Amino acid sequence: MSYSALEQHFEQLHHLQHLGAICGWDQATMMPPGGNEARAEALGTLAVLCHRQLQDPRLGDWFARAESEPLSQEQQQSLAEMRRAWRDATLLPADLVRARSLAGSRCEHAWRSLRPANDWAGFLPLFEEVVALSREAAAARSEALGLSRYDSLLELYEPGMRTQALDTLFGELSGWLPGLIAEVQEKQRLETVLSPQGPFATDKQKALGLEVMSWLGFDFHHGRLDVSAHPFCGGVSEDVRLTTRYDEADVAQALMGIIHETGHARYEQGLPAAWRRLPVGQARSMGVHESQSLFFEMQLARHPAFIARLSPLLARYFGDQPAFEPGNLARLYTRVQPGLIRVDADEVTYPAHIMLRYRIERDLIEGTLAPRHLPERWNQLMQQYLGLSTEGNDKDGCLQDIHWTDGSFGYFPSYTLGAIYAAQQAEAMQQQLGPFERLIDDDLTAVFGWLEHHIWRHASLCSTGELMARATGHVLDAAPFRRHLEQRYLG
Structure with missing residues (x-):
């Protein structure tokens, strides 16, 4: 045949x-x-x-x-x-x-x-x-x-996604996101937040990361964790390679990066074994892939119930201190503050980083922006979206990402699409199974079961729209994302 x-x-x-x-x-x-x-x-x-x-x-x-x-x-x-x-x-x-x-x-x-x-x-x-x-x-x-x-x-x-749809989506986000950022910052202005006091030894950070990966169901028989200049998840489903980077002054950077990449890895490890060596057995799209990493990092790991379980682990590895108290950690891990670095951005300001990159890479490819003008254009958009300047600071501006170095133009929109898909999945999951408070207390088994049933096992057997419609009742829909942000940050 x-x-x-x-x-x-x-x-x-x-x-x-x-x-x-x-x-x-x-x-x-x-x-x-x-x-x-x-x-x-x-x-x-x-x-x-x-x-x-x-x-x-x-x-x-x-x-x-x-x-x-x-x-x-x-x-x-x-x-x-x-x-x-x-x-x-x-x-x-x-x-x-x-x-x-x-x-x-x-x-x-x-x-x-x-x-x-x-x-x-x-x-x-x-x-x-x-x-x-x-x-x-x-x-x-x-x-x-x-x-x-x-x-x-x-x-x-993102098979099937077009510039027209992205322009509409990002136009919608631009309509309400700046106001939300300002409102959340005003609400948080009077909050007291303690920063954990380091240094945090790299070997202990790695041990903590490995323990959290185990809790999140990562299969170490078919994968490993290493260090790179830019965190990523690579390899293949049978041999998933995760990387992170450590900063002994900041335990959250590596930990949240590991949780993020573990979301990617669980998706890869959860793809149907019978189809893994064929295109149909691969991830549906990068937006769906990012939805899994952002589900783990944003929907789960920054939820108060998850943080309450994380708190004693931090104290065990780095010594008890007031900053590791669950309430303080919850405030710390949900601070909204415009910054220059995309990978360090909170989930409220993060879409602004993506909209900036989308506009630049679209214009670079269409030929309306010359590469030599990239720093200037970056600075203009950074000031427009986040009120910050990168003039003379290209390492924290247009040089900060690895994606464009190998020609991965068209990838960046997947991050915000992933955040929206993750919010859709979280809302549908809780409607079907109950609130995260209970699901996290039950050791996340039901969470992983839902993801396996609705997302992982389907690989590329249907389109992204069909996948999301079956799982959540909707194709791409930013409303759950907005509800999630308003509920978490405004109450």
Whole structure:
């Protein structure tokens, strides 16, 4: 059967992608600096091999024949996802795929030292090459798919999502978010909040993180935790690699980062084993993926009931102190304060960081913004959205994220889409199972069961809209997100 041949072919592709994922993890965590050029070449070659696997001339015939074979509903969806992956690969020539991989590896590696040095001038030539190649890829995809250049890249991360929908969504958020930020800040102005007193030894922070990961159900037989310059979740479902970064003056940064990445990891580990080596067995979209990490970090970990259970752990690892009292921790972990750094932002101001990046990356790809003007544009939007300046401070401005270094344009909207999806899931879950206070006291078993039943097991067997409608009764809907923020921060 042609469908069986397709399954075998895409399983081989999965094995190559598995190797690439682990090599990428090693590059970010353990590889010595002198190995980067060779690693970039190796990953570039691997990218070409994966691309060739997807451009195999036999695939067109196999797809045509498989359409007439007796397939189950799941196999039909699997066929559609394989066809989508094939379509995406055939849009770009192999030399462009290799050039993008090389430029991305070089730019990301240089970023690791250029960002701390606040060296925009040194970063710019590398970034200009990444942008130029990303525009070339977007142009090819745009022409073939009949989409705008930016939408053609957005399709890679959020299938079916379009700029028009994002403009409407972000316009809606912009209408009420600034007022909410101001109102919450005024409410919190008179609150007394104690900051935990360090230092917090890195080895103890790691031990605490591992214990919390166990509590959250992470399977250490199929994954591990390491350190990188930028936290991420990588690897494959059978071997999930999490990373964080530690600051001995701030225990919350690494802990909340670990909880966030554990949400990603539980989704990966919860994907259906029978489909993991095929496109249909992968995460539905990056928005859905982010909904899982933000569900863990924001909906659960900052809930008073969760914090009440976290409080004695902090005291056990770092000694009892007034700042670890549950009420103080709850106030501390829900402070709303506009800041420069996206990954440190509270959940109320976080969407502003995403709307800023969305506008910039859209204009970079569409060609209305030149890379050399990025710092100036960043500063303008930062002042507009959050009232802060990054003039002369590019390391905390346009150099702070890793995403654009390898050409991941179109990814950033997924973060706010994920926050909205997470709020929808939390609201629906509590309507069906009861309040989080009870679910957290019951050791989170029901929470994970709901997520497994409604999100994880479905992988890419249906669209994002269908997935959310079945789980929550609605497709993308910002109303639960607003209700969540108003309830948590205004009472």
